[in-house]
Amino acid sequence: MFEKILIANRGEIALRVIRSCRERGLRTVAVHSEIDADALHTRLADEAICIGPADPARSYLHIPAIIAAAEVTRADAVHPGYGFLSENPEFAETCAQCGLEFVGPLPEQMRQWGDKVSARALAKSLGLSIIEGTELIQDVEDAVKKAESLGFPVLLKASGGGGGRGMHILQSREEVRAIFETARAESRAAFGSDALYFEKFIERPRHIEFQILGDKHGNIHVLGERECSIQRRHQKILEEAPSVAMSDEQRRDMSATIRRAMSDVGYLSAGTLEFLLDERGELTFLEMNPRIQVEHPVTELVMGLDLVAEQIRIADGQPLELPEHPLSPRGHAIECRINAEDPVTFAPSPGKITELHMAGGTGVRVDSGVYGGGHVPPHYDPLIAKLIVHAPTRAQAIAKMRRALSETIIEGIRTNIPLHQRILAHPAFEEGLWVH
Amino acid sequence: MFEKILIANRGEIALRVIRSCRERGLRTVAVHSEIDADALHTRLADEAICIGPADPARSYLHIPAIIAAAEVTRADAVHPGYGFLSENPEFAETCAQCGLEFVGPLPEQMRQWGDKVSARALAKSLGLSIIEGTELIQDVEDAVKKAESLGFPVLLKASGGGGGRGMHILQSREEVRAIFETARAESRAAFGSDALYFEKFIERPRHIEFQILGDKHGNIHVLGERECSIQRRHQKILEEAPSVAMSDEQRRDMSATIRRAMSDVGYLSAGTLEFLLDERGELTFLEMNPRIQVEHPVTELVMGLDLVAEQIRIADGQPLELPEHPLSPRGHAIECRINAEDPVTFAPSPGKITELHMAGGTGVRVDSGVYGGGHVPPHYDPLIAKLIVHAPTRAQAIAKMRRALSETIIEGIRTNIPLHQRILAHPAFEEGLWVH
Amino acid sequence: MKLDLDQLRELIRLLDESNLTEIEVEHDDDRIRVRRDPAPVVGAVTSVGAVTSPPVGAASTTQSGEAPAAEDVGNYVTSPFVGTFYRSPSPESSAFIEVGDSIAPGQVLCIVEAMKLMNEIESEVSGTIVEILIESGKPVEYGARLFRVETS
């Protein structure tokens, strides 16, 4: 049995992991950069170790420092959160070599699913529908040929990309010629690889993702879907569960398909399969995220479980103790990501939080990484808190989220709360239509 | 249908009422004293009206100012919260005369239940067991006679008292002689009446209370019990639902008895019947609180409803829409009252809140009345927030509350969080035993 | 005393950019100290010339918890309670007072209606009405400024 877990992350997800550990009697170690000496995760963990300067490359991404911190604190396991080292197979391997349990999938699974082209091939071989796409593109002439055979509009994607980066929508062969070399150079600079391919571009798709959990005993559970269609520049900002676009029958069918597929590959720990849902109701596999997601709380609320606690139990070798039959979502949950950024220009807005009141009351969950009187440093992700609501119906959840946003006070920095309020007030969102 | 509700209160309960209103599309009016110009309820209501200076007698207790505020804002109804004017039948009458719906019981019901002696008589006539007690005491010789016939130890109580004030435990006739005149003078000074009586003193009782709701259509619902045995100087500080000392059968029987009794008197709105549970498992009626209670959230969490919203629906003439059969508690809920006071001396600790992080995460509800960067004025109740947790079992709820307390940061003022941590760490509390 | 404002601005910038809370520089007989955020406690910021005036009208001047800005300093008649403000006893009659009128203690200035009662608000000072701050028929809260007066 684990006794102590090191959390190789910061912000709200670090505190999220501390919570699950503490409720189960596990001790926690926070690692932090110098600028995070007074950060919330540093203050609230049982132990805290400074591992480097503010620059993430020299602290939260610096594998030797994190491993050394685990060594001197005699931690049993490492939880990587999301972002930073969470999808880095070398980090998982180094943990294993140093006798630390990595809370996540096996390194080879991270590699399998990390590359988009190999992930697509793997998903296809497992019986999942994949979006029509091409092999890797050789050169600009090959690009024109492949785009035409697929049919415009097409999406030019970087194989090493992710989170919406490295993508271009192209409408014609002229646009292919105009953009191809630039896109190749961008990909090389951003992801260290110039491997590009085309996908059929689906207009006005919904973004649907399924949460899975697998243990070391071969059990796989599919825990329903989340809808994450509300995005800004391919960055999710508001998520909900369940999706209004999924019928019980479709959810049951998809869950069975995914469960079979993931059982075949013996997937370990928490993971998310992302799909596009087109206007005809077809789900096509997009990618697999082999880690806990930012938006995992909406699944927790409607399914009534603690995904981080399950991750830790799985890493510890314990079997999943979930009902044999698929769980059904209970009520409706919505999450708003509160970012420290200007609600109009989206420029980051670090600084000292001079006034703070996070929403409370019935059916409101707050997962935050900041405190009133504390600072939001400019070096990291602007996500400072997640406001999550749970209510019997979607309409009630929307009313509750409007209420929760209206009572949230964050002064000293700017946040995207006004943006969320505009989304929640939008009649199309209320009707569950696709909102751009 | 109401459109606008004035909240004649401040602090966490004012915000609590705003929440239920806002989720249902009702507009809210906050009234506030001058010192509360930047208070949370003032900032978060749709409208705010300054009604007087800091002194509660000239603001939150000043009926004409509150009625005038309702007039100028054209409010339909007034929610009194708890404390202040919530149990004042004159206020309820004045509201009615001015065409404002008072969210609470009828004035005559407030009078019936507000006086302890008449409440005991009424409860007895309704078939509830009451604690053995005497008629009003005439003089000191009558006191000695009545105490001896009841049998020592006895409790000398002021008929107009409440909240643990105006009580003396007496062990002998000498003590009766020594204390009687002093107690009479105290009662006259504190409650404006020198009516005293004796009750049998129950040693090591549990404090159990049942939540009820009655509508204008004659429906009465009994919503299970709360245990409030953890008190300091007769002030509740930690409450839970359900009580470990109540069996399902006893809850069912008591609920049926209370439902019959309350139906007989046509009780309106939310109310709480308080009982003492002695070591033999007998419940004796103590008093009735004709208002929403501080600890109502633990009932809301285990019963899955919104008591304040039900109060407002009832005042609006709508029927209760609860299941016909008694609800059963789901899981276990605990509430800790966070007071701005020294955890050792219990002296009030007003001031500016320089750092603030309220607990978050799964299963944690925060009902607070303060914000980071704001001030706690010295003029009012020290209760600044309630931390409430909900988990499948009592053991898990205790673990969650320990976790929640550990991550709560309130700097600039002192709070009783260390006291709660000592209680939660106490083996006797964990075992559900009576803790002094 | 000659103040080098540019130097001072530079110091402020340095402090703002740093994690420090204070910078103090001393040279010969000059000393400059800039400081950030050391403490809580409540304390008033009394700006030069902000002299507290005696209460005027039926109620004291507002005490909003913030130090009044320089332009807000003055004498006001404030509303002693919540209600509706009327400048005249009835819609047909003329206003109790106008700007420029002299007022004396005990003189009725306006009416604030609350709970159907017409409450006459009397002056407590002698002086001249400088400004009427609320429109007749509008609601006022406790402490709302009704008139600005120049006391004599």
Place this chain on the structure above:
Amino acid sequence: MKLDLDQLRELIRLLDESNLTEIEVEHDDDRIRVRRDPAPVVGAVTSVGAVTSPPVGAASTTQSGEAPAAEDVGNYVTSPFVGTFYRSPSPESSAFIEVGDSIAPGQVLCIVEAMKLMNEIESEVSGTIVEILIESGKPVEYGARLFRVETS
């Protein structure tokens, strides 16, 4: 005392525009202090002449986010990474350095073990060891102060 109000207003404006809480200026016998928010709690700080020193050792001096107290001003060798601090190359051998020893740039001062690797920490300055701040065999975090040195 002659008060230059324009200068004072300028100071107030500077304070208002900044994140500061206090500005104090002293010249000859004049002293002006403007302050916002209330009185200090954490006692003040940097004493006159607290000159920032050049970094010493393999890493820079700690930047803990708070102004160092007067007694903390000095030059330190800090740990460049997380690990276990050893004063000698092996349990049997003697320490690399002792208090009072002179040190030169490039001289090995101690070992910090991380991931089974023994990392020798070398001095970047010339000077004398004044104090050894960590016990051999204890864990150190990034930036932990290992030695206090007097530079020469």
